[in-house]
Amino acid sequence: xxxxxxxxxxxxxxxxxxxxxxxxxxxxxxAGRPRVLASTSFLADIAxxxxxxxxxxxxxLPLGVDPHAYQPKPAxxxxxxxxxxxILNGADYEQFIQPLLENVGGDRLVVEASAGLTPRLSSxxxxxxxxxxxxxxxxxxxxxxxxNIRNGFIAADPEGAEIYTANxxxxxxxxxxxxxxxQSQVDTLTPEKRTLVTNHEALxxxxxxxxxxxxxxxxxSLSSESSPSAQEMAALVDQIRASNAMVIFxxxxxxxxxxNQIAKEAKVKVITDLHxxxxxxxxxxxxxxxxxMKHNTGLIVKGxxx
Amino acid sequence: MxxxxxxxxxxxxxxxxxxKIVLRDVSFQIxxxxxxxxxxxxxxxxxxxxxxxxxLLPLKSGRILIHGLxxxxxxxxxxxxxxxxxxxxxxxxxxxxxxxxxRYGKLGWLKRPSRADQAIVRESLTQLGIAxxxxxxxxxxxxxxxxxxxxxxxIAQEPHILLMDEPFTGVxxxxxxxxxxxxxxxxxxSVTAIISTHDLNLAANRFDYILLLNKRVIAFGPPKEVMxxxxxxxxxxxxxxxxxxxxxxxxxxxxxxxxxxHEEVQHD
Amino acid sequence: xxxxxxxxxxxxxxxxxxxxxxxxxxxxxxxxxxxxxxxMAFLGDAMAHAILPGIAIAYILDGSLLVGAIAAAxxxxxxxxxxxxxxxxxxxxxxxxxxAAALSLGVALISTMQTYAVDLSxxxxxxxxxxxxxxxxxxAILGAGILLTVxxxxxxxxxxxxxxxxxxxxxxxxxxxxxxxxxxxxxxxxVSLQTVGVGLSSAMLVTPAATAYLLTRRLWPMMLASAVIxxxxxxxxxxxxxxxxxxxxxxxxxxxxxxxxxxxIWKRMKS
Numbered sequence: 001x002x003x004x005x006x007x008x009x010x011x012x013x014x015x016x017x018x019x020x021x022x023x024x025x026x027x028x029x030x031a032g033r034p035r036v037l038a039s040t041s042f043l044a045d046i047a048x049x050x051x052x053x054x055x056x057x058x059x060x061l062p063l064g065v066d067p068h069a070y071q072p073k074p075a076x077x078x079x080x081x082x083x084x085x086x087i088l089n090g091a092d093y094e095q096f097i098q099p100l101l102e103n104v105g106g107d108r109l110v111v112e113a114s115a116g117l118t119p120r121l122s123s124x125x126x127x128x129x130x131x132x133x134x135x136x137x138x139x140x141x142x143x144x145x146x147x148n149i150r151n152g153f154i155a156a157d158p159e160g161a162e163i164y165t166a167n168x169x170x171x172x173x174x175x176x177x178x179x180x181x182x183q184s185q186v187d188t189l190t191p192e193k194r195t196l197v198t199n200h201e202a203l204x205x206x207x208x209x210x211x212x213x214x215x216x217x218x219x220x221s222l223s224s225e226s227s228p229s230a231q232e233m234a235a236l237v238d239q240i241r242a243s244n245a246m247v248i249f250x251x252x253x254x255x256x257x258x259x260n261q262i263a264k265e266a267k268v269k270v271i272t273d274l275h276x277x278x279x280x281x282x283x284x285x286x287x288x289x290x291x292x293m294k295h296n297t298g299l300i301v302k303g304x305x306x
Numbered sequence: 307m308x309x310x311x312x313x314x315x316x317x318x319x320x321x322x323x324x325x326k327i328v329l330r331d332v333s334f335q336i337x338x339x340x341x342x343x344x345x346x347x348x349x350x351x352x353x354x355x356x357x358x359x360x361x362l363l364p365l366k367s368g369r370i371l372i373h374g375l376x377x378x379x380x381x382x383x384x385x386x387x388x389x390x391x392x393x394x395x396x397x398x399x400x401x402x403x404x405x406x407x408x409r410y411g412k413l414g415w416l417k418r419p420s421r422a423d424q425a426i427v428r429e430s431l432t433q434l435g436i437a438x439x440x441x442x443x444x445x446x447x448x449x450x451x452x453x454x455x456x457x458x459x460x461i462a463q464e465p466h467i468l469l470m471d472e473p474f475t476g477v478x479x480x481x482x483x484x485x486x487x488x489x490x491x492x493x494x495x496s497v498t499a500i501i502s503t504h505d506l507n508l509a510a511n512r513f514d515y516i517l518l519l520n521k522r523v524i525a526f527g528p529p530k531e532v533m534x535x536x537x538x539x540x541x542x543x544x545x546x547x548x549x550x551x552x553x554x555x556x557x558x559x560x561x562x563x564x565x566x567x568h569e570e571v572q573h574d
Numbered sequence: 575x576x577x578x579x580x581x582x583x584x585x586x587x588x589x590x591x592x593x594x595x596x597x598x599x600x601x602x603x604x605x606x607x608x609x610x611x612x613x614m615a616f617l618g619d620a621m622a623h624a625i626l627p628g629i630a631i632a633y634i635l636d637g638s639l640l641v642g643a644i645a646a647a648x649x650x651x652x653x654x655x656x657x658x659x660x661x662x663x664x665x666x667x668x669x670x671x672x673x674a675a676a677l678s679l680g681v682a683l684i685s686t687m688q689t690y691a692v693d694l695s696x697x698x699x700x701x702x703x704x705x706x707x708x709x710x711x712x713x714a715i716l717g718a719g720i721l722l723t724v725x726x727x728x729x730x731x732x733x734x735x736x737x738x739x740x741x742x743x744x745x746x747x748x749x750x751x752x753x754x755x756x757x758x759x760x761x762x763x764x765v766s767l768q769t770v771g772v773g774l775s776s777a778m779l780v781t782p783a784a785t786a787y788l789l790t791r792r793l794w795p796m797m798l799a800s801a802v803i804x805x806x807x808x809x810x811x812x813x814x815x816x817x818x819x820x821x822x823x824x825x826x827x828x829x830x831x832x833x834x835x836x837x838x839i840w841k842r843m844k845s
Contacts (some may be wrong), residue, residue: 230815230822233703234585257704261587360740386743397736398791410729411744443791
C-alpha cells in the first residue's frame with residue numbers, strides 16, 4: 001500500500017521545489033509552519049490529529065453544509081490563496097475546487113487524501129467519473145488518508161517529520177480500534193438485517209467493509225444534487241418492500257421530503273440525523289471524525305435492529 | 307330659475323409630468339351639451355389636458371369642476387375614447403367585452419352584468435352600426451371599426467362628458483360621418499363632447515367652440531372668434547404661412563421647438 | 575390499457591404528486607394568463623430566487639420557512655408595484671432590479687451564517703414527488719383562495735390590464751388593484767415552489783398561458799384553456815416520468831412546451 005503514493009509524493013515535491021522564490025502569499029504565523037486548509041470539516045479533523053500542536057488545520061466549508069451542493073464564495077478563494085497546503089478528499093469529490101484553484105494561482109502543496117485508493121464502481125453512472133469518493137466512511141481506508149496527509153506535512157515542513165509520524169501512528173491506532181468497535185457493533189445484527197437505504201450513494205465503502213447490502217438510494221447517484229424520476233421512486237419502494245429494510249437513513253443536510261413519501265409508501269421509518277459529509281459543532285453529536293463514525297454506527301445498528 | 311353651473315369648469319390649472327410643466331394657467335368653461343374642438347400643433351398639450359380631465363394626471367395647481375363639484379368626487383361621469391395607438395389590439399377580448407367594460411362603473415365591485423346592461427351594450431353597438439361584430443376579437447377589426455367599438459363603449463358608459471382623442475385621424479369618411487352623427491345624438495342628450503383634432507376645417511365648421519392650445523390657452527370661443535390670424539400665429543408659429551390674398555396655410559408636421567419660441571407673423 | 579393507466583396510481587406519492595401538480599398547474603395557468611398579457615414572463619423565476627432572503631431570515635430567527643418565503647414574496651411584490659408605479663419604469667424592469675437585489679441579499683445573509691443544521695439549498699425548493707398530505711392541503715387552501723379572489727376581481731383585473739385609462743375614468747383604484755394582483759402572483763409562486771420546485775413553477779406560470787394565447791382570442795376561454803393545458807401537462811409529464819424514467823419536473827415542462835410548439839405550428843399553418 002505504501003508504494004502506491006510514493007509517486008504522488010515525489011511529484012508533489014518536484015512541484016514544490018520548482019516554486020518561484022518570490023510569491024505573494026503572506027508569511028506563515030510561525031516561521032516555517034505551513035498554513036493548512038482542508039476542504040471539509042472531517043478532513044480538517046483527521047489532518048489536525050496528524051498536525052498535533054504544530055499548527056491549526058482550518059476547514060474551508062462551514063459545518064453542516066453539503067459538499068456536493070457547495071458553491072464557493074470569493075472569501076474562499078482568498079483563503080485558498082493564503083494557504084500553503086491544501087488537503088482535498090480527491091476522486092472528484094470537490095467539484096467546486098477546480099475553478100477556484102485555477103483562478104487563485106500561486107503555489108501550494110495539494111494533498112489528495114484518497115490518493116492510492118481504488119474507487120469502487122457504483123451502479124449510478126454519473127458525473128463522478130472517478131468513481132465513489134466516499135472512502136472516509138470506512139475507517140480502514142482513512143488510514144491511507146492519514147498516511148497521505150502525514151507525507152504531505154513532512155514534505156511541507158521537514159522539521160516536524162518526527163512529530164507528524166508519531167501523531168499519525170497514534171491516530172492510526174485509534175482508527176483501527178474504531179474499525180474493530182464498529183465491526184463488533186455490526187455483529188450484533190443478524191446478516192439479513194444488514195440492509196441499507198440512504199439518500200444518495202454515500203455508504204458504499206461502509207457497506208462493503210462491514211457486510212451490508214445496499215437496497216437502494218432515494219437519489220440514484222453518488223451526489224445529492226439530482227432528482228429521481230417517478231419510475232426510480234416506484235422501483236425503490238418495490239425494492240424496499242421486497243427486502244428486510246426497515247429504515248431509510250438520511251444525512252442531516254438532506255431534504256427529507258422524497259424519503260418521507262417513499263417511507264410512507266413502503267411502511268418504513270426515516271432516520272434523519274446521520275452525519276456523513278460534515279462534522280457538527282463541538283456540542284453536537286459528531287464533533288470529531290471518530291465520534292461522527294460512532295454516532296452513525298449507533299444509529300445504523302439501532303435502526304436496522306428495528 | 308337657479309343658476310345652473312357650467313357643465314365643465316377648468317380654473318387656472320397647470321399640469322405636467324415630473325418637474326416638467328406641459329400646460330400652464332389653463333382656464334375655460336364649457337356649457338351643457340356643447341361640442342368643443344381642441345386644436346393646436348403636436349406637443350401643444352392636448353392629450354395631457356385630456357388625461358387631467360379624466361383624472362389620470364394630478365393637477366399641479368388649479369381646479370377642475372364638473373356640475374360645480376370637484377373632479378375627484380364624480381363617479382363615472384367622464385368617458386374617454388383613446389387614440390388608436392394607445393390600445394393593445396392583441397389583447398384577447400371581443401367587441402362585446404370591450405363595450406361591456408363601459409358598464410363596469412355602474413356595476414360596482416362584485417356584481418355581474420345584468421340583462422339591462424347587455425341590452426345597453428347591444429344598443430350602443432347598433433347605434434354605431436357594428437352590431438354584427440359582437441363576437442369578433444378586436445384584433446380582427448379594421449381601423450374604422452376599432453374606432454367605433456370605443457365610441458360604443460363610451461356611449462354605453464352613459465357619460466355626461468365625452469372626451470375623444472383625435473377620432474378623425476386616419477379613419478375613412480364613413481366612420482367620420484358616423485362619429486359626427488353620434489355627436490349630434492349626444493348633443494340631443496346634453497352630453498358635452500370635447501374632441502381633439504388636426505382637421506381645422508372640421509373644427510371650424512362642425513363645432514360650437516374651439517379651444518386653441520399651445521402649452522397654454524391661446525384662444526377659446528366660437529370658431530369665428532378663434533380662427534383669427536393672430537390666434538393661429540400664436541399657436542402655430544412658423545408653421546403658419548399667410549398668403550397675400552389672406553389665405554392661411556398651416557403645416558402640421560413637427561412639435562414646436564421649445565428653445566425657439568414661435569415668432570409672430572407680421573401683418574402687412 | 576386500464577392497467578397501464580392505473581398502475582402508477584397504486585403509489586401514494588404518485589397520487590399526491592398528480593393532485594399537487596394538477597392543482598398547481600391550474601393555479602399557475604390562470605395567474606400565468608395575467609403574467610403573459612402584462613409582459614411579466616420572468617416574474618416566476620425572479621420571485622422564486624427573490625424569496626431567498628426571506629427564507630434565510632426565517633431560518634436565522636428559527637421561524638417557519640414557509641412564512642418567511644411568503645413574507646419575502648409579498649415584500650418583493652410590493653416593491654415591484656412601488657418601483658413601477660405611475661408607469662415611469664415598466665414592471666419587467668422593476669422585476670429585474672428587485673430580483674438581483676433580493677438574490678444578492680439572500681446570498682449575503684446565508685454566507686454570514688457560519689453553521690447550519692440543514693443545508694438551505696435543499697430545504698428551499700420542493701419536488702413534485704415529495705408532496706405530503708399536509709403540503710397538499712396547504713396548496714389546495716391557498717390555491718382556492720387565490721382563484722376565488724381572481725374570480726371576484728375578474729372585471730377589475732381585466733380593466734387594469736387592458737385599459738388603465740378606462741380604469742381611471744371608472745374611478746377604479748388601479749394602483750391598489752395592481753398591488754393585489756402582484757400579491758396574488760407572489761403567493762402563487764410560493765405555493766408552487768413549495769410543492770413542485772423552482773424549475774417547474776416558473777415554466778408552469780408561462781408556457782400553458784402562452785399556448786392558450788395562441789389558441790383563443792377571448793380572456794375567459796384563454797384562462798380555461800390555459801388551466802386545462804397546465805393540468806394535462808402535469809398528468810402526462812408524471813406518467814412519462816413513471817414509464818420512461820425521466821425526471822418528473824423536466825417531463826412536465828417538456829410536455830407543456832410540446833403543447834406550445836404544436837399550437838405554434840398549427841397557428842402558423844392556419845395563416
